[in-house]
Amino acid sequence: MKDPLVKIFIYLLLAVFMGVMIGYHRVFPIPLLQKFKNYYYEYSSYNIEISPFKVCDVPEITRLPKSFNVIVGHAYGSQMDVSFSDFVDNKLDKFLIENSSRIEKLIFTGDVFAFPSLQKWNELFQRYGNIDVHIAPGNHDVERPDSLYVFNQVNTKVFPYVEQFDTGKMIIENSIENRWVIDDIIFELIKSDSAISFIARHDVPVRELVRFWNGGFNGINRLPDITHLSSAVNIKRPITWFIGDSGAHDLHPRCCMF
Numbered sequence: 680m681k682d683p684l685v686k687i688f689i690y691l692l693l694a695v696f697m698g699v700m701i702g703y704h705r706v707f708p709i710p711l712l713q714k715f716k717n718y719y720y721e722y723s724s725y726n727i728e729i730s731p732f733k734v735c736d737v738p739e740i741t742r743l744p745k746s747f748n749v750i751v752g753h754a755y756g757s758q759m760d761v762s763f764s765d766f767v768d769n770k771l772d773k774f775l776i777e778n779s780s781r782i783e784k785l786i787f788t789g790d791v792f793a794f795p796s797l798q799k800w801n802e803l804f805q806r807y808g809n810i811d812v813h814i815a816p817g818n819h820d821v822e823r824p825d826s827l828y829v830f831n832q833v834n835t836k837v838f839p840y841v842e843q844f845d846t847g848k849m850i851i852e853n854s855i856e857n858r859w860v861i862d863d864i865i866f867e868l869i870k871s872d873s874a875i876s877f878i879a880r881h882d883v884p885v886r887e888l889v890r891f892w893n894g895g896f897n898g899i900n901r902l903p904d905i906t907h908l909s910s911a912v913n914i915k916r917p918i919t920w921f922i923g924d925s926g927a928h929d930l931h932p933r934c935c936m937f
Contacts, residue, residue, distance in 0.1 A: 746781050748844065750879065752788040752923025755819070761793040766802070779808040784844065786851065788923025789817020789881030795826050800833040813842060815851045817881035817924060822855055839865055847876035854880040860901050866911055869918065879921045884908060891925045 755761055756768035766772060775782065785807065791814065792799050804812055814820065814834065821827040838853035839862065850868055854861075859882040869875050883889060886902040903911070912918065 743778065743781065746783055748784040748786070749775070749782050750786045750788060750921050752881075752921070752925065753790045753817075754787055755790060755793040758793070763794045765793060766799060767791065772806075775807050775810070779810055782807070782810045784811045784813065784842070786813045786815065786842075786849070786879050786921070788815045788879050788921050789854075790819040790923060791817070793819055795820055795829055797829050797832055800829065804833060813851050813879075815879040815881055815923065816853050816855055818855055820855075821853070839868065841868060841872065841875065844877070848872060848874045849877035849879055850875060852878060852880040854882040854884075858901060859883075861903075861908070861911075869912055869914060873916065875918070876916070877919050877921065879923075881923045883922050883924070884920055888922070 751771060754767040754771055755765060756771075775785065791803065813836075814830075816830060816834075819826065821830050836851070838856065839850050842849045842851055850865060852862075852865060856862075861884055865878070878884075883891065884902070885905045885908050887905055889902070
């Protein structure tokens with residue numbers, strides 16, 4: 680009786696080990712599965728109408744000002760080229776170090792690290808000098824119990840909270856907490872404070888933008904359409920939303936503005 684159980688245990692152990700190694704090194708069948716996922720995203724996305732939105736034409740600058748703020752989504756970079764020990768994307772890290780004396784506020788809109796740890800979080804808050812760092816967490820940051828525990832060791836904020844900028848105020852939100860749904864307190868904050876002009880969160884707030892979202896279509900029924908969102912907010916002034924969860928796949932733009 681013992682021998683078959685031992686064999687089964689060994690086979691299960693080997694299967695787990697092989698699964699971990701395949702996922703870590705991104706070897707077959709991971710690339711094939713990724714192609715199927717992209718195919719699904721590409722052809723499913725055409726069923727979602729985005730006609731209420733118009734593409735914004737934001738001028739590109741060629742020289743950085745003396746002082747500025749930085750908003751970064753998916754800071755760890757590509758899902759296809761990341762390891763357990765990686766910090767944020769190397770190009771981003773270099774940019775932040777080189778310009779740390781000029782950056783006033785640094786807002787991460789989620790998925791800061793692919794594999795977060797207490798050491799990485801501590802380094803993030805110390806690495807860039809006196810920059811005021813804020814996190815609107817993503818699924819990689821707080822979705823798993825162990826990741827949430829680690830994040831709570833360094834985070835002192837209660838979400839959502841309001842941060843002051845020179846040009847207005849920003850709500851920094853934890854969209855993972857409510858499974859992407861916008862909490863009523865967000866609407867209350869917007870209505871009660873006319874200086875609020877920006878919202879930073881990880882996930883798209885409306886279903887029309889799901890085609891640009893790394894999260895796929897699993898949560899689309901939880902999201903309002905733009906008409907219902909506008910009715911819920913019910914204000915005249917414009918609100919700019921900064922969303923961090925895009926650009927993971929070839930058909931997802933790294934940056935788009937509507």
